[in-house]
Amino acid sequence: MTHPDSPSSPVLEDRFGRTIDYVRLSVTDRCDFRCVYCMAEDMTFVPRAQVLTLEEMGRLARVLVALGVKRIRLTGGEPLVRKDVAHLVRDIGAISGLRELNLTTNGSRLDRFASELKAGGLDRINISLDSLNPDRFRELTRTGDLAQVLRGIDAARQAGFQRIKLNSVILRGRNHDEVPALVDFALEKGLDIAFIEEMPLGQITEHDRGLEFVSSEELRDDLSQRLNLVPLAEKTGGPSRYWQVPGSDSRIGFISPHSQNFCHLCNRVRITAEGRMLLCLGHEHSVDLRAVLRAHPDDDTPLRNAIVDAMAIKPERHDFTLDPGEQLVRFMNMTGG
Numbered sequence: 001m002t003h004p005d006s007p008s009s010p011v012l013e014d015r016f017g018r019t020i021d022y023v024r025l026s027v028t029d030r031c032d033f034r035c036v037y038c039m040a041e042d043m044t045f046v047p048r049a050q051v052l053t054l055e056e057m058g059r060l061a062r063v064l065v066a067l068g069v070k071r072i073r074l075t076g077g078e079p080l081v082r083k084d085v086a087h088l089v090r091d092i093g094a095i096s097g098l099r100e101l102n103l104t105t106n107g108s109r110l111d112r113f114a115s116e117l118k119a120g121g122l123d124r125i126n127i128s129l130d131s132l133n134p135d136r137f138r139e140l141t142r143t144g145d146l147a148q149v150l151r152g153i154d155a156a157r158q159a160g161f162q163r164i165k166l167n168s169v170i171l172r173g174r175n176h177d178e179v180p181a182l183v184d185f186a187l188e189k190g191l192d193i194a195f196i197e198e199m200p201l202g203q204i205t206e207h208d209r210g211l212e213f214v215s216s217e218e219l220r221d222d223l224s225q226r227l228n229l230v231p232l233a234e235k236t237g238g239p240s241r242y243w244q245v246p247g248s249d250s251r252i253g254f255i256s257p258h259s260q261n262f263c264h265l266c267n268r269v270r271i272t273a274e275g276r277m278l279l280c281l282g283h284e285h286s287v288d289l290r291a292v293l294r295a296h297p298d299d300d301t302p303l304r305n306a307i308v309d310a311m312a313i314k315p316e317r318h319d320f321t322l323d324p325g326e327q328l329v330r331f332m333n334m335t336g337g
Contacts, residue, residue: 093121110152
């Protein structure tokens with residue numbers, strides 16, 4: 001198989017001058033949870049034949065790194081429900097030139113896989129945790145077991161992962177009151193935590209996104225009443241803006257797609273489990289990489305060209321709205337985290 005040479009300067013640059021060096025690669029749209037903000041209770045998933053093979057994902061990752069991508073995050077759905085995903089971690093983790101290989105998980109299977117993932121070359125883990133109340137956790141995830149996730153968090157810590165981060169989507173009237181407890185939990189465990197404004201993806205009937213929306217500024221103001229939050233100048237390459245409590249190494253972040261648009265700093269694209277490269281979380285601009293992969297199994301040049309050419313259709317910004325009539329029908333599990 002022919003491979004493109006590694007670039008001496010960034011190759012993936014869009015028409016707004018932004019360099020794309022971060023890819024979120026979904027390994028599956030399937031999940032063992034049904035979180036209320038992520039998907040419907042009854043889901044239809046992509047037929048397995050339409051999902052990229054692990055070998056195709058590894059090949060795609062090698063081409064992306066050769067084009068200047070420095071960070072790859074494996075997402076889903078829930079990536080750890082994909083059979084043999086640890087093999088993919090080892091494959092991608094061995095790519096020369098890749099600076100970071102990370103993973104986002106709901107934590108339900110981490111107690112089984114944390115050590116193997118760490119040994120395979122995974123650098124960092126983000127774990128979704130929206131409540132520390134077992135009954136409320138089950139209500140928000142519809143199927144999740146909080147004790148199982150807490151065991152997964154401990155397993156990740158014991159495996160030696162650095163900068164484990166919790167991701168919490170906060171909804172008014174559902175888990176808004178738990179923000180202080182979630183922060184205390186993160187500080188006690190030596191973890192980072194990021195609070196995320198709900199993304200308006202997928203048509204849902206379970207709750208009203210406008211009524212349950214809580215802004216990052218409101219959360220930060222509430223926390224400032226009990227904690228001394230010091231803003232950090234450090235950039236992580238992602239959309240979080242971080243604060244820190246003096247005396248603690250943990251970082252408290254806020255991801256604010258509604259209230260503080262960060263599109264001008266966008267350095268990422270997403271690739272769905274079926275090989276569709278999404279140029280923006282909030283738009284449908286995309287390129288079918290699966291078709292290119294399968295039409296040219298022994299030549300990476302067409303794949304490289306398709307990725308480079310796609311930069312021309314990356315939008316300048318998303319247009320998120322809480323208006324139910326104007327939200328994307330694509331659920332978050334189909335998007336790739």
